[in-house]
Amino acid sequence: MHYSSSTATPGPAQNAEDLGTPPPLRGNAPWALSALPECFHPDSSRSGTPAFARARFPAAAVLVPSGRRLRVADCTLEVGSGTAVVVRGDNRLVVPPVARFYTAGRTLILDRTAGGREEVRTYSLPAGVAPEFAPAPN
Numbered sequence: 001m002h003y004s005s006s007t008a009t010p011g012p013a014q015n016a017e018d019l020g021t022p023p024p025l026r027g028n029a030p031w032a033l034s035a036l037p038e039c040f041h042p043d044s045s046r047s048g049t050p051a052f053a054r055a056r057f058p059a060a061a062v063l064v065p066s067g068r069r070l071r072v073a074d075c076t077l078e079v080g081s082g083t084a085v086v087v088r089g090d091n092r093l094v095v096p097p098v099a100r101f102y103t104a105g106r107t108l109i110l111d112r113t114a115g116g117r118e119e120v121r122t123y124s125l126p127a128g129v130a131p132e133f134a135p136a137p138n
Contacts, residue, residue: 036088040075041126061102066082067079067135068133072126073126079133084099096114
């Protein structure tokens with residue numbers, strides 16, 4: 001048996017290599033807006049049967065038509081037919097089908113159906129501004 005003394009603090013090795021910049025994120029992400037709280041602040045989420053998920057759905061909600069774009073801070077949300085793409089820098093995340101977006105005053109709503117279950121998520125934008133969609137370029 002051999003004993004030694006040391007002044008080092010126990011913990012993980014401190015000689016980790018510089019791993020560089022991680023590659024951009026790409027792919028399907030039903031949670032894409034929730035992953036970008038600087039652009040889309042998650043307020044609520046309900047999932048389950050359509051009746052349960054939509055129980056608190058605002059009556060005055062207006063469907064965002066396909067081909068519309070929302071720019072928030074350094075994020076861009078482009079609504080397609082039953083899907084959407086969220087871009088921030090080199091990251092490109094797809095909200096998979098069937099996804100519908102609505103606005104209700106200052107609230108952005110994502111209503112997504114998959115496998116017989118429905119999920120309704122609500123978001124607010126920075127500084128409490130109302131979401132304003134514009135036509136997406138072709």
